[in-house]
Amino acid sequence: MSDDIPVKDNDLDELKREMRSAQWMDWVEANKNGLMGAAAAVLVVLIATGFWIESDRSQRATAATIYQQAVNETDLGKKKAMLQNVSRDFSGSSYGALALMQLAGVDLENSEVHLNALISHSKAMEEWVWQARLDLAAIKISAGDSAAAKSLLDEHVGTQYQQVRYFMLAQISTDESEKQQYLQKALDAPSANDADLIRKIESQMSKKVS
The missing domain is CATH 1.25.40 (Serine Threonine Protein Phosphatase 5, Tetratricopeptide repeat)
Known part of the structure; x- marks a missing residue:
């Protein structure tokens, strides 16, 4: 009679899992410094992304507030200055494009400059660009x-x-x-x-x- 104890299928599966687990833990131990560095790098990216999202949200809110104040301003000099601030300080936003549209009607001496800038603005909606082309064409016709x-x-x-x-x-x-x-x-x-x-x-x- 043999002294070998037969290994059941479920026992064999358990043994394989334990071996894999042991190999995994050995690998983790051998590479823990690298893993810690990678984890730290991921954490830095997540934090930076969070700050960027929050900063972007804050900037958009500020741009929206200043733009709306400019639209409601009745003094043309103040309106022009506020719109110029939005166009300059938030140039990469859609509010920067909207400010250019408004400036074309307020700062008449530089309407062509503002309209051309709006046409090439990356955040300008198609409708704004179409209107800017027509407004610029009207200026050219008058000239x-x-x-x-x-x-x-x-x-x-x-x-x-x-x-x-x-x-x-x-x-x-x-x-x-x-x-x-x-x-x-x-x-x-x-x-x-x-x-x-x-x-x-x-x-x-x-x-x-x-």
Whole structure:
């Protein structure tokens, strides 16, 4: 009769787990310094990330407060200064982009500078960029620079901006037939409920040369 005691399957599994556990503990012991360093590095990253998130949240709240105060300010000099502060101190935020939009209407001498900055701003919404292009094109038209205006108006804009875009293209067109085509497109475009603009379109269309 053999003295060997048969090992059951569940006993064998338990033995394997104990061996793996022992190997794991040996590895941990051998590498504890490295593990402690890695844990410390992870902790530093987590803390830094937490501070960054909190700082970013605080900055956005500050920018929002100053921007809203600027919008509500009735003194144009103070409004301009506050908007410039937002544009400068929070230049990488969406409030920095909004400040540029407001500055274009307040700081008229530098409207082109503000509008160009808004167009290239990484945080500007598409709608802001579209409006900035149209506003800049209007300035170019007033200055007699039809080529620059045409270049801006050739850029894509959203559906709700097409009526104004076509009307402005009609204003710089030197060909009467082309002008009428732009005016018709403006009339057919989705209306922005601008009754005054529609009257201007219809008035110019009625002057069509026979």
